[in-house]
Amino acid sequence: MRLVVARCTVDYRGRLDAHLPEAVRLIMVKADGCVAIHADGGAYKPLNWMNAPNTLVDHGDHWTVVNPKGETLTITLLEVLTETAHELGDDPGLQKDGVEAHLQALLAASPQAIEDGLTLVRREYPTAIGPIDLVCRDAAGQVVAIEVKRRGDIDGVEQLARYIERLHLDSSLGAVRGVFVAQVVKPQARVLAEARGFRVVEVDYDDLRGMRPDELRLF
């Protein structure tokens, strides 16, 4: 990893045009060739960047970075303050717990948390337009398609609508209804879901994690 602190200007021409006026910034060049230009604030996102793979040419007073799509990043160096390089080696990578997949797994183990009498038919039920998070049957035997989100946004409701439209093409299933499950459901998403005739359920991740499927069956 190469770290250059320099007074510079930067221009990006690609999916849009962007320009950075003269200022002192950190230029980070990683071992895989990706380049990021950071100011001294503003979260982790760099002001400007070019991902790998790309070709970096050092013209002395300016660098040009070009990617295979023809997008270019031009860094004009007006004054290099420091330049260092470091060997970091490979990284073992990040281990995560608590993402949507886990929420889905917990709900698959305890569909009663969504609705009394619900039993799982299949997780990641395949359709031509992608897998449905959970497919269940309710107490009356009707098929229920369930979309699981951490944050219930409008996009998720549309996703559920597409899946249900798809399932309706499969007449062997009979009538199918939809349930939209999330830890938090946004107001606009709730409006749309209800307009579409979907039930909306908010669930708590920690409660779910604390539940045992057998405990749930006591109700």
Place this chain on the structure above:
Amino acid sequence: MRLVVARCTVDYRGRLDAHLPEAVRLIMVKADGCVAIHADGGAYKPLNWMNAPNTLVDHGDHWTVVNPKGETLTITLLEVLTETAHELGDDPGLQKDGVEAHLQALLAASPQAIEDGLTLVRREYPTAIGPIDLVCRDAAGQVVAIEVKRRGDIDGVEQLARYIERLHLDSSLGAVRGVFVAQVVKPQARVLAEARGFRVVEVDYDDLRGMRPDELRLF
């Protein structure tokens, strides 16, 4: 900006739990207090981070970073290889050109570029499920809802469909038709838009920028 290259482990507890095993990484602490831990690859996104505002406490062999929501980032330093600090100063910020907002503004100023005889009723027309980019009336006085995208994808067509569905609930407007405008419309999006009965218009950003509203009126 403080730059520390160190062999470290990192733990995040917050919206999810995440753990980084021991490895050499770059730890970036910006002037606003935000912290980012970078490996030597993987584009610009850090492996782990904590945005400002937060409180960083240096316990010598480990740092704890806590934000107001109670999320914590713990960095255990096993071996500090280098540590530097730099004064970068304020950044004038990024200047962008060619984003959707510019396209929308240009089209609002020259709706004739979409269709002869179109006059603007309102930009960002409010509905319960979000604002419609442009609402116009055509030469015949019919209401036209217009969705503007830089890249015309299926999502944008569905967005337009939702808006029109919503507008139909407002009987005072009469029949409403939809126009999908983008610099590039993907084939799938075009098929869907036409199936929904929407007109599809591709516009050129540079042409629009060159137009004057009065020039357009010459036609």
Place this chain on the structure above:
DNA sequence: GACTCTATCTCGGTA
């Protein structure tokens, strides 16, 4: 390679 979907998304605008 194309498509789909998630994200500690980030970031900006607005009510």
Place this chain on the structure above:
DNA sequence: TACCGAGGTAGAGTC
């Protein structure tokens, strides 16, 4: 502040 939409979304997984 919370909500909502755009993004050079990036990144991962699947087909």
